[in-house]
Amino acid sequence: MSAADRGRISAEIFEIATMHGSVERRAQALLEPLAPLLRYDAAWISLLDPEHRAQRTVAITGYSERVRRFYNGAAFMAEMELIGLNARHRPIRAKDCPVPVADLEVWADYLEPAGFGEGLTTSLLTPDGRYLGILGSHNESSVPPSDEVSDELHRLAPLIAHAVDPMRGITALAGLVGDAAAGVVLTHGGRTEPLPGLPGDPLLDVDSPALANATALVGLHSHVTFLVPCDPEGTDLARITALTCPPQPPGHHRAVVLLSPPPDLHGLTRRELQVLGLLVDGSTNAAIAAALNITARTTIGHIEHVMTKLDAGSRTIAALRAQREGLYIPAGVTFGAAPAPPRSRRRSAPPTPRSR
Known part of the structure; x- marks a missing residue:
C-alpha cells in the first residue's frame, strides 16, 4: 500500500x-x-x-x-x-x-x-x-x-x-458544569469509573454517602444537584451534580457525578438547608420537626426564614427553587457522624472540593 x-x-x-x-x-x-x-x-x-x-x-x-x-x-x-x-x-x-x-x-x-x-x-x-x-x-x-x-x-x-x-459524549455532558473540580462516572452496577479530564475525590468514592445520595436521586431525575457536608461537622459544603448518561453502547454507564464549590447560599444556615431538603422531600411540618428533633414552632420559624431568604411566596415555591438550584441538604444527611444514605429525593450543595 x-x-x-x-x-x-x-x-x-x-x-x-x-x-x-x-x-x-x-x-x-x-x-x-x-x-x-x-x-x-x-x-x-x-x-x-x-x-x-x-x-x-x-x-x-x-x-x-x-x-x-x-x-x-x-x-x-x-x-x-x-x-x-x-x-x-x-x-x-x-x-x-x-x-x-x-x-x-x-x-x-x-x-x-x-x-x-x-x-x-x-x-x-x-x-x-x-x-x-x-x-x-x-x-x-x-x-x-x-x-x-x-x-x-x-x-x-x-x-x-x-x-x-463512549466517554466522549460523557465528558461533553460533564462540561455543562463549568466549575466542576472532580468527577466520576457511575455505572448501573454501582461501580465508578474515572472521568477523563477530572480527578476523583473522597466525596465521590463508591462507598461515600454523597454518591449514595446521587445514586438514589438520579434514578428519579435526569439532572439532580444538591449540597453535601465535606466534614462531619458540616463546616464546609460542596455541591454534587448528577447527570444521567445518554443511552449508548456498551450500555453500563448510568450517570456522571460531579463535585464543585457551593453556589450562593442566600444566607441560608445549615439548619435551613436541612429544612429545605425535607421540603423538597415532601415532608410535613410535623415530619420536619420529628426528623430534626425540633419543635413545631421552631420548624415554622425556619420555613418562614427560608421563604424570606429565597424570596418565595410559599413553601412549595421555596422547595422548587431549592430543587432547581441545589440549595438543600438531602433528607437523612446528619452531622457529627458520617452522613446517612438518602431517603428518595433531592439534596443540597457542597463545599469547595478537595482533589484526590
Missing part, C-alpha cells in the same frame, strides 16, 4: 472520529475506509460491557446472525481474554494466535464453518490507555494479512478507539 493510500485512509478515519452523532454511527462509518486496508469479507467493532463481561457489537458486516449472537455472548468474551485481546496492543492474525485456533469455539464452531480462513484482530485502547473493545476482520482466503497491513492497523488503532470512545 502506498504512502498516499495510507494517508487517505488516515484522513478518512480522522474525519469520522470528529463526526457528531452516536457511537454506532461512527463505528459503522469506520468499516468503509478500513476495507481497502484489510480487504475483509467480514468485519466488526465491539465495545466492552464490563458489568456483563461481554463485548457489545456496535458495527458489523459480513457475518451470519449466528456468528453475531456469539460475538455478543460470554463465551466469546472468555476466549478474547484467553487470547489476551482484553489488553494486547498488537493486532494478531489467526496464524499468530497464542492459542491454537482449532481449540477456540469461535473459530472451530463458528468462523471456520462459515468459510473464513484467516483474519486480523486488535484491541482498541485509547491514547490514555483505556481498553474499549475489539476491531476484527476475517477473510475467506487462508492467506494471512501481511506485516505491513498489521503494522498499519496498529498505527490506526488509537484513532479508531477515539472515534468509538
Whole structure:
C-alpha cells in the first residue's frame, strides 16, 4: 500500500472520529475506509460491557446472525481474554494466535464453518490507555494479512478507539458544569469509573454517602444537584451534580457525578438547608420537626426564614427553587457522624472540593 493510500485512509478515519452523532454511527462509518486496508469479507467493532463481561457489537458486516449472537455472548468474551485481546496492543492474525485456533469455539464452531480462513484482530485502547473493545476482520482466503497491513492497523488503532470512545459524549455532558473540580462516572452496577479530564475525590468514592445520595436521586431525575457536608461537622459544603448518561453502547454507564464549590447560599444556615431538603422531600411540618428533633414552632420559624431568604411566596415555591438550584441538604444527611444514605429525593450543595 502506498504512502498516499495510507494517508487517505488516515484522513478518512480522522474525519469520522470528529463526526457528531452516536457511537454506532461512527463505528459503522469506520468499516468503509478500513476495507481497502484489510480487504475483509467480514468485519466488526465491539465495545466492552464490563458489568456483563461481554463485548457489545456496535458495527458489523459480513457475518451470519449466528456468528453475531456469539460475538455478543460470554463465551466469546472468555476466549478474547484467553487470547489476551482484553489488553494486547498488537493486532494478531489467526496464524499468530497464542492459542491454537482449532481449540477456540469461535473459530472451530463458528468462523471456520462459515468459510473464513484467516483474519486480523486488535484491541482498541485509547491514547490514555483505556481498553474499549475489539476491531476484527476475517477473510475467506487462508492467506494471512501481511506485516505491513498489521503494522498499519496498529498505527490506526488509537484513532479508531477515539472515534468509538463512549466517554466522549460523557465528558461533553460533564462540561455543562463549568466549575466542576472532580468527577466520576457511575455505572448501573454501582461501580465508578474515572472521568477523563477530572480527578476523583473522597466525596465521590463508591462507598461515600454523597454518591449514595446521587445514586438514589438520579434514578428519579435526569439532572439532580444538591449540597453535601465535606466534614462531619458540616463546616464546609460542596455541591454534587448528577447527570444521567445518554443511552449508548456498551450500555453500563448510568450517570456522571460531579463535585464543585457551593453556589450562593442566600444566607441560608445549615439548619435551613436541612429544612429545605425535607421540603423538597415532601415532608410535613410535623415530619420536619420529628426528623430534626425540633419543635413545631421552631420548624415554622425556619420555613418562614427560608421563604424570606429565597424570596418565595410559599413553601412549595421555596422547595422548587431549592430543587432547581441545589440549595438543600438531602433528607437523612446528619452531622457529627458520617452522613446517612438518602431517603428518595433531592439534596443540597457542597463545599469547595478537595482533589484526590
